[in-house]
Amino acid sequence: MEYVILEKNEAVTLITVNRPEKLNALNRQVIFELNTAFASAEDDPETRVIILTGAGEKAFVAGADIAEFASFSPEEGRRLAADGQERLFNFIENLAKPVIAAVNGYALGGGLELALACHIRLGATTAQVGLPEVSLGVIPGYGGTQRLARIAGPGAAFELITSAQRIPADRALALRIFNHIYPPEQLLSEARALAGRIAANSPSAISAAMNAIRAGYEPLRSGFDKEIEAFGLCFATEDFREGTQAFLEKRKPRFTGR
Ligand code: HXC
Numbered sequence: 537m538e539y540v541i542l543e544k545n546e547a548v549t550l551i552t553v554n555r556p557e558k559l560n561a562l563n564r565q566v567i568f569e570l571n572t573a574f575a576s577a578e579d580d581p582e583t584r585v586i587i588l589t590g591a592g593e594k595a596f597v598a599g600a601d602i603a604e605f606a607s608f609s610p611e612e613g614r615r616l617a618a619d620g621q622e623r624l625f626n627f628i629e630n631l632a633k634p635v636i637a638a639v640n641g642y643a644l645g646g647g648l649e650l651a652l653a654c655h656i657r658l659g660a661t662t663a664q665v666g667l668p669e670v671s672l673g674v675i676p677g678y679g680g681t682q683r684l685a686r687i688a689g690p691g692a693a694f695e696l697i698t699s700a701q702r703i704p705a706d707r708a709l710a711l712r713i714f715n716h717i718y719p720p721e722q723l724l725s726e727a728r729a730l731a732g733r734i735a736a737n738s739p740s741a742i743s744a745a746m747n748a749i750r751a752g753y754e755p756l757r758s759g760f761d762k763e764i765e766a767f768g769l770c771f772a773t774e775d776f777r778e779g780t781q782a783f784l785e786k787r788k789p790r791f792t793g794r
Contacts, residue, residue, distance in 0.1 A: 537569045537572065537573070538565060538569065539553065539554055539555045539565060539566045539569055540552065540553060540554060540566065540569035540570055540572075540573050541554050541591070542573045542576065542577070544577075544580065544582070544583060546582065547582060547583065547584040547585060547731070547732075547735035548583070548584070548585050548586075548587060548728060548731045548732070548735065549577040549580065549583040549585075549586050549587070550586075550587045550589070550724075551570070551573045551574065551577065551586060551587070551588050551589075552588075552589050552590065552591050553566060553570065553588075553589075553590045553591060553596075553597055554591040555591070556590075556591045556592030556594070556595070558598075558601065559592075559594060559595035559597070559598035559641075559642060560590040560591060560592070560595050560596065560597045560598060560647070561597065561598050561599055561600065561601040561602070561646075561647075562597060562599065562600050562601060562620075562646050562647070562650070563600075563601035563604045564604065566601075567619075567620055567623060567624050568623070570624055571623045571624055571627060574586065574624075574627060574628060574631065574635075575627075577633065578631050578632065578633060583633065584633060584731075584734065584735040584739055584742075585633060585634050585635075585636065585731035585734045585735050586631070586633055586634070586635045586636070587635075587636045587637075587638055587724070587727045587728070587731055588628075588635060588636070588637050588638065588650070588651075588654060589637075589638040589639075589640055589723075589724065589727075590639075590640055590641060590647075592641070593640070593641060593720070594641045594642060595640075595641040595642040595643075595647070596637070596638075596639040596640050596641055596642060596643040596647055596650075596651065596663065597642075597643060597644075597646065597647030597650055597651075598642045598644050598645070598647055599644045599645030599646045599647050599668075600616070600620075600645055600646035600677075600678070602672065602780055602783050602784065603784060605780070606780035606781065606784060608771050609771060610768045610769060610770075610771040610772045611768065612771070613674075613677075613767055613768040613770065613771035614764055614765065614767065614768025614771075615768075616677065616767075617677035617678065617763070617764045617767040617768065618764045620646070620677070620678050621677075621678060621679055621760060621764065624650070624653070624678075625649060625650065625653040625678050625679045626653070626679070626760075628650075628653045628654060629653045629654075629655075629750070630750070632739075632743040632746065633739070633742075633743070634655045634656060634734055634742065634746065635654040635655050635656070636654065636655070636656045636657075636658060636727050636730060636731060637650070637651040637654035637656070637657045637658070638658050638660075638723050638724055638727040639651050639657060639658065639659045639660065639663045639665070639714070639723075640660050640663065640720060640723055640724075641660065641662065641663055641664070642663070642664055642665075642702075643663060643664075643665045644664075644665065644666050644667075644668055644702065645666075645667060645668055645669050645676065645680075646676075646677075646678045648665045648666065648667055648680065648684075648713075649667070649676055649678035649679050649680040649683065650678070651665070651713075652679065652680060652683035652684060652687060652713070653678075653679060653683065655746070656715055656730070657713060657714050657715055658714060658715060658716050658717070658718065658723060658726060658727050658730070659705045659708055659709065659713075659714035659716075659717045659718075659723075660705065660717065660718065660719070660720040660723045661705050661706070661717050661718065661719055661720065662705065662720050663704075663705045663708070663714075663717070664702045664703065664704055664705070665702065665703055665705075665708045665713060666696060666700065666701055666702035666703060667680050667684065667696055667697050667700070668700040668701075668702070669697075669700070670697065670698060670700050671700040671779065671789070672776070672779035672780055672783060672789075673770060673773060673775035673776035673777070673778060673779030673780065673789070673791065674767060674770040674771070674776055674779070674780075675697070675763070675766055675767055675770060676697060676763065676767075677763060677764065677767030679760060679763065680697070680763075681693065681697065681759065681763045682759040682760055682763060684696065684697070684713075686753060687711075687712055687713060688711040688712055688713055689711075692711050705717045773794065774792060774794045775789075775791045775792065775793065775794065778790060778791060778792075779791070
């Protein structure tokens with residue numbers, strides 16, 4: 537694998553997104569490799585808990601790869617969201633083994649959505665999170681409109697998504713996006729300690745409990761479908777061209793609402 541590192545260590549498998557020169561942004565290849573890595577950990581009889589983190593000190597994942605989707609048509613945009621949700625985001629959420637996100641830096645856009653799809657989120661005190669998609673003329677398309685509202689409540693979701701603001705780790709903790717925050721140098725060891733506590737328990741009971749927890753929020757399906765449709769439609773707007781071009785040209789966008 538080119539962009540993903542898989543390290544199995546007894547009951548705990550660590551999966552690292554390894555594209556630090558682009559702040560671990562998710563392109564098609566990264567999503568494909570993450571799917572392969574999670575499937576391999578799920579199938580590995582020894583693995584009981586999975587930890588997901590990002591390479592480097594700066595980012596967990598800074599979002600979907602803007603350069604990759606900047607020239608997409610509405611249909612390609614819709615497919616990007618639908619395929620990603622199926623292959624990675626819903627795939628993680630529905631695994632039988634618990635996944636802990638160790639958010640070591642920026643978790644923005646698709647990066648925060650990836651953390652939100654994990655079952656447990658631990659943050660570094662230096663992490664910053666947000667869903668900045670509307671500053672690019674698109675919306676969250678990897679489940680963020682649904683999962684952020686579920687985890688942090690609709691008020692926080694409306695504020696964070698419409699303002700596109702990045703919030704620090706302590707604010708994310710207060711909003712229940714993070715279960716705990718730790719100094720960056722302790723983040724992985726704390727994630728491993730929690731994984732060890734989980735791994736001592738019955739895997740079959742854990743998987744049954746996870747099924748029961750998920751059963752409580754299954755009706756969200758239509759919300760995810762709505763998000764995919766709305767994400768695709770953004771690709772027909774002038775604001776989308778302007779927002780993505782402005783990012784690539786490293787300038788501020790000028791939005792018109794068209
Ligand atoms: C592509 C990205 C990227 C991204 C960073 N890079 N984020 N490339 N897609 N999401 C690249 C930069 O272009 C740059 O490449 C390199 O990584 C380092 O980033 P810098 O911007 O130079 O770093 P810095 O100035 O420290 O700023 C960090 C940052 C900024 C604040 C995180 O990179 C940023 O705003 N990134 C975009 C965040 C974002 O909008 N994410 C949401 C994407 S939309 P070069 O080659 O210049 O060195 C999304 C949609 C999900 O996620 C739904 C899809 C269905």
